[in-house]
Amino acid sequence: MHLQGPSPPRPRGARLDPAAAQALLARRGARATRARVDVLAVLLAAPEALSHHDVERRLPRGHDIDRVTLYRVLEWLTAQGLAHKVAADDRVWRFSATGGGASGAHAHFQCSDCGRIVCLEQSTVPAIALPAGFRRSEVEVTVKGTCDACHG
Ligand SMILES: [Zn+2]
Ligand SMILES: [Zn+2]
Numbered sequence: 001m002h003l004q005g006p007s008p009p010r011p012r013g014a015r016l017d018p019a020a021a022q023a024l025l026a027r028r029g030a031r032a033t034r035a036r037v038d039v040l041a042v043l044l045a046a047p048e049a050l051s052h053h054d055v056e057r058r059l060p061r062g063h064d065i066d067r068v069t070l071y072r073v074l075e076w077l078t079a080q081g082l083a084h085k086v087a088a089d090d091r092v093w094r095f096s097a098t099g100g101g102a103s104g105a106h107a108h109f110q111c112s113d114c115g116r117i118v119c120l121e122q123s124t125v126p127a128i129a130l131p132a133g134f135r136r137s138e139v140e141v142t143v144k145g146t147c148d149a150c151h152g
Helices: 018-027 034-045 052-058 067-079
Strands: 084-087 093-096 106-111 117-124 142-145
Touching: 018 034, 034 052, 034 067, 052 067, 052 093, 067 084, 067 093, 093 117
Parallel strands: 106 142
Antiparallel strands: 084 093, 106 117
């Protein structure tokens, strides 16, 4: 349990669309629990990949989800292919609903100033040939630099 301070203001630009989240879950034939809908709506509204903590902060007022459930829902969304996760330099997983594809299908940008991770969905990850007998489990391509908010 962490200390509950006054809740911080909702980050700008995060307009939640629970109906869109519900539709995506319905398309999977998955049960649309409130936690799944809320978490997926938060991911869908974010232009960048979010850590557990980021998701927590963006949940609609009065829709708090305990930490265990939040972890479970994020892993479930990832397993369903509705989200993917990226590990940053700080080894914190960040989740994104964009792309809808498997992790590694696109490159990511990581800002070395603010730590923000953005999906670069227009860029596909090049096919990298492996030596005979090697098997890949995942491919991550991350471009590092400073984001538009930091280098201005
Ligand atoms: Zn930045
Ligand atoms: Zn991504």
